[in-house]
Amino acid sequence: xxxxxxxxxxxxxxxxxxxxxxxxxxxxxxxxxxxxxxxxxxxxxxxxxxxxxxxxxxxxxxxxxxxxxxxxxxxxxxxxxxxxxxxxxxxxxxxxxxxxxxxxxxxxxxxxxxxxxxxxxxxxxxxxxxxxxxxxxxxxxxxxxxxxxxxxxxxxxxxxxxxxxxxxxxxxxxxxxxxxxxxxxxxxxxxxxxxxxxxxxxxxxxxxxxxxxxxxxxxxxxxxxxxxxxxxxxxxxxxxxxxxxxxxxxxxxxxxxxxxxxxxxxxxxxxxxxxxxxx
Amino acid sequence: xxxxxxxxxxxxxxxxxxxxxxxxxxxxxxxxxxxxxxxxxxxxxxxxxxxxxxxxxxxxxxxxxxxxxxxxxxxxxxxxxxxxxxxxxxxxxxxxxxxxxxxxxxxxxxxxxxxxxxxxxxxxxxxxxxxxxxxxxxxxxxxxxxxxxxxxxxxxxxxxxxxxxxxxxxxxxxxxxxxxxxxxxxxxxxxxxxxxxxxxxxxxxxxxxxxxxxxxxxxxxxxxxxxxxxxxxxxxxxxxxxxxxxxxxxxxxxxxxxxxx
Ligand SMILES: [Zn+2]
Numbered sequence: 035x036x037x038x039x040x041x042x043x044x045x046x047x048x049x050x051x052x053x054x055x056x057x058x059x060x061x062x063x064x065x066x067x068x069x070x071x072x073x074x075x076x077x078x079x080x081x082x083x084x085x086x087x088x089x090x091x092x093x094x095x096x097x098x099x100x101x102x103x104x105x106x107x108x109x110x111x112x113x114x115x116x117x118x119x120x121x122x123x124x125x126x127x128x129x130x131x132x133x134x135x136x137x138x139x140x141x142x143x144x145x146x147x148x149x150x151x152x153x154x155x156x157x158x159x160x161x162x163x164x165x166x167x168x169x170x171x172x173x174x175x176x177x178x179x180x181x182x183x184x185x186x187x188x189x190x191x192x193x194x195x196x197x198x199x200x201x202x203x204x205x206x207x208x209x210x211x212x213x214x215x216x217x218x219x220x221x222x223x224x225x226x227x228x229x230x231x232x233x234x235x236x237x238x239x240x241x242x243x244x245x246x247x248x249x250x251x252x253x254x255x256x257x258x259x260x261x262x263x264x265x266x267x268x269x270x271x272x273x274x275x276x277x278x279x280x281x282x283x284x285x286x287x288x289x290x291x292x293x294x295x296x297x298x299x300x301x302x303x304x305x306x307x308x309x310x311x312x313x
Numbered sequence: 314x315x316x317x318x319x320x321x322x323x324x325x326x327x328x329x330x331x332x333x334x335x336x337x338x339x340x341x342x343x344x345x346x347x348x349x350x351x352x353x354x355x356x357x358x359x360x361x362x363x364x365x366x367x368x369x370x371x372x373x374x375x376x377x378x379x380x381x382x383x384x385x386x387x388x389x390x391x392x393x394x395x396x397x398x399x400x401x402x403x404x405x406x407x408x409x410x411x412x413x414x415x416x417x418x419x420x421x422x423x424x425x426x427x428x429x430x431x432x433x434x435x436x437x438x439x440x441x442x443x444x445x446x447x448x449x450x451x452x453x454x455x456x457x458x459x460x461x462x463x464x465x466x467x468x469x470x471x472x473x474x475x476x477x478x479x480x481x482x483x484x485x486x487x488x489x490x491x492x493x494x495x496x497x498x499x500x501x502x503x504x505x506x507x508x509x510x511x512x513x514x515x516x517x518x519x520x521x522x523x524x525x526x527x528x529x530x531x532x533x534x535x536x537x538x539x540x541x542x543x544x545x546x547x548x549x550x551x552x553x554x555x556x557x558x559x560x561x562x563x564x565x566x567x568x569x570x571x572x573x574x
Contacts, residue, residue: 188483230441
C-alpha cells in the first residue's frame with residue numbers, strides 16, 4: 035500500500051531525554067524511545083504497526099467535509115492542511131486483519147486539525163459501524179483528538195450523537211467494539227464514542243479527559259496535580275480497562291478479537307475438527 | 314427590529330427568563346421530584362421526576378439555573394456533574410420501563426469542567442446518555458429553553474423532537490470560549506456568536522431542530538403565560554403523534570434524524 039509519507043530527517047530527537055534516534059530505527063521501535071517516551075503516531079504509521087502485512091482495504095478515502103457553516107477561512111485552511119499532511123481529513127477507516135482476525139479499524143490522526151472531529155470524521159465512523167453491522171464484524175477505533183472541529187460548530191456537536199448512535203446499534207447486534215485511547219483524547223470524542231467501547235484500552239501516559247487541563251485550571255483557578263487525566267489516572271478511577279504498552283498492543287488486540295470470535299464460526303470450526311477425528 | 318446573534322446570547326442568559334422549574338410547575342401537575350444517580354450523589358443542576366402532562370404520566374427532566382447567586386451556587390450555574398447525567402439516564406430508563414414519555418428542558422452553559430467531574434467520568438457519563446437516549450424505547454421530546462451549551466446540552470438532546478425557544482441558543486461551545494480558541498481573543502465573542510450560527514433560526518434552517526417556539530415581544534421573561542401556552546401546544550401535538558408510533562418506527566426515525574446530519 036503506497037501512501038504519502040511526510041519527509042523526516044535522518045535523525046529524530048527525543049523531546050523527553052534529548053537523545054537523537056535514527057528515524058528508521060524509531061519506526062522499527064514503534065516510535066518509542068528507550069526512555070519510555072511515546073512519539074505521536076500518524077494514522078498510516080499506526081496501520082502499519084497493527085494490521086497484518088499492512089494489508090488494508092480503506093473505506094471512503096476521499097470523503098471530505100462540506101464546510102457546513104461556510105466558516106470564514108476554513109476552506110483555505112483545510113486545503114493547506116491536506117497538502118501538509120497528505121490526509122483528506124483526520125481519520126482513516128477500513129478493513130484488515132489483526133493476528134488473522136478480520137476487523138474494521140478507524141484511526142484518528144492528531145496532525146490534522148489536532149484530530150478534531152467534524153462531519154467528515156463523524157460520517158466515516160458512522161459508515162464504518164454500519165458496514166460492520168452488515169458484515170457482522172468487530173470494530174476497533176484508535177482515538178487521538180482535541181475534541182470538536184470548532185469551524186463546523188453545531189454540526190460537529192451532532193457527530194457525537196450520530197457516531198454514538200451507530201456504535202449503540204453495533205452493540206445491539208452483539209458485536210465487539212474496542213477503543214484504544216491515545217494521546218490526547220479529549221472533548222467531544224471522549225464524551226461520545228471513545229467511552230462506549232466494550233473494552234477500553236489506553237496507551238501509557240495518554241491525556242484523556244472531557245475538559246482540557248487548561249480549561250479546568252481556568253475554571254477552578256488552581257494548578258492541577260501531577261498525572262491528572264493521564265491514562266493511569268483513568269485506570270485508577272475505573273474508566274479504562276487496561277493500559278497497554280505500544281509493543282504489546284497488536285497482541286492484546288489479537289487476543290481480544292480471538293476471545294470474541296463469533297460463536298457460530300467457532301462452533302463450525304470445532305465441528306469440523308471433531309469430524310476430522312478418526313472413529 | 315432584528316436581534317443580532319450576540320444580543321440573543323445575552324438575552325438567553327438573562328436570569329429573569331423562565332427556568333426549567335418554571336416550566337415544570339406551570340405545565341405539569343403533581344410534579345414529584347426524584348433524586349440521585351444511585352452511584353455517587355445528587356446533582357441539583359439537573360431536576361428530574363414524575364408528573365402528569367394533560368393527564369398523561371410523564372418523566373420530566375430539566376437543567377436548572379438559579380435566579381440569584383445563592384440559587385446559582387446550589388445549582389452550580391446549571392453545569393451538571395456526571396451524577397446529574399447519570400440521574401437523568403436512570404430516570405429515562407425508568408420511564409422506558411413504565412412506558413412513559415420523557416420531556417427534557419435544556420438550559421446549560423455546558424457540562425461542568427472540574428477535578429471531581431473528571432474523576433467521576435464526565436466524558437463517560439455524557440457518552441452513555443447519547444447512546445442510551447438513542448436506544449430508549451419511549452418517546453422523548455427536548456426543548457432548548459435558553460442556553461444549549463455543548464455536549465452538556467446534547468446529553469439531554471438525543472430525542473425524537475428537538476425544539477428551541479425563539480431567542481434560545483445552541484452551540485458547540487460558548488461564544489467566549491470559541492473566540493478564545495479560534496480568534497485567540499475572548500473579547501471577539503460577538504464576532505464568534507455570528508460566525509458560529511447558534512440561533513434557533515440558524516439551527517432550524519440547518520434541519521438540526523424540528524421547530525421554533527415563539528416568544529412574546531422582547532423575550533420570554535415579558536410574558537410567562539404566552540410562552541407556557543406555546544410550549545404546552547408543542548408538547549401536546551408532538552406527544553399525541555409520538556405516542557401512537559410503534560417503538561420500532563420511533564427508534565428508526567430517531568436514528569435517521571441524527572444520521573443525516
Ligand atoms: Zn527519550
